[in-house]
Amino acid sequence: MKSSHAHILVLEPPPIMIICGDQFLKNFRLLKAWESQLPLDQFLTIHAQSVQALLSSGRYSLTADILQLLPSLRLVVTTSAGLNHIDLPECRRRGISIANAKDTYSEDVADMAVGLLIDVFRKISSADSFVRKGLWPTKGDFPLGSKLGGKRVGIVGLGSIGQEVAKRLQAFGCRISYCSRNKKPYVSYPFYSSVIQLATDCDVLIVCCGLTQQTHHMINKDVMLALGKEGVVVNVGRGAIIKEEELVQCLVQGELGGAGLDVFENEPKVPGELFALDKVVLSPHTAVRTAETLIAMCELVKGNFEAFFSNKPLLSPVVLNN
Secondary structure, eight states, X not given: OOOSSOEEEESSOOHHHHHHOSGGGTTSOEEEXXXXXXXXXXXXXXXXXXXXXXXXXSXXXXXXXXXXXXXXXXXXXXXXXXXXXXXXXXXXHHXXXXXXXXXXXXXXXXXXXXXXXXXXXXXHHHHHHHHHTTXXXXXXXXXXXXXXXXXXXXXXXXXXXXHHHHHHHHHXXXXXXXXXXXXXXXXXXXXXXXXXXXXXXOSEEEXXXXXXXXXXXXXXXXXXXXXXXXXXEEEOSOXXXXXXXXXXXXXHTTXXXXXXXXXXXXXXXXXXXXXXXXXXXXXXXXXXXXXXXXXXXXXXHHHHHHHHHTTOOOSSBOOOOO
């Protein structure tokens, strides 16, 4: 399985390695770029011929310039479900295979989406702060929350995460509809081809899609105004799917009712205006981070590398369409 000449390049330590260590990859030869004192391009040039595989966390962009420094590269394994950090046309041109997280994170991300939504409606984080600051005895009754059951929820991107969100919210009595690239023949939820029309007919938008050129800033002021003054946006996709500047403006000016955000446009920077808003719940991009899922991710990464170096089919291959 293990070639004495082939290395797996790791540009930066992915969360699974920070938490689980690298013992799960003990049967492979790892090149840890972040431990080198050399500039990255020099480091890659020195090891260019021996790097056949690369492990990516999604934080470091695998541009055409980086990939061209690795002429022997044949596989990228990413621990993210999204692929916006990888130059897919260059990989397609070079015949570089890609394996990603597939559905490993879907249940955890769906749990987080529902948790953020409940928190926004029932003001859980605000209520916790209210009690901790000793305001209950002096201020008296806490402001009313809003019921989740019966809300019209529009899911933007009905992939594996979106479907898990829909399943959970149906149990709460929510009315589900969705917007996606294509209508899903296997679901009965109403389909919208326009995200603005979806927003017009919903109380909540939950963003579950990936970040692409088509989805970049897709949730803009027009969409938020269509959602309305009582509307809520939850984002567990990628920060740049929402035009963050316009989101902040709509929230501050009361043109949007609330937001639950696990992702941001310029992480880890978060617009300061959001900190003062009780109707906004913030999370530091942790939707995928549970102990159980990170252990499962370690097994998937190891399995993909074992398959690759044994000339067997990858466990979670990405199909690169022309």
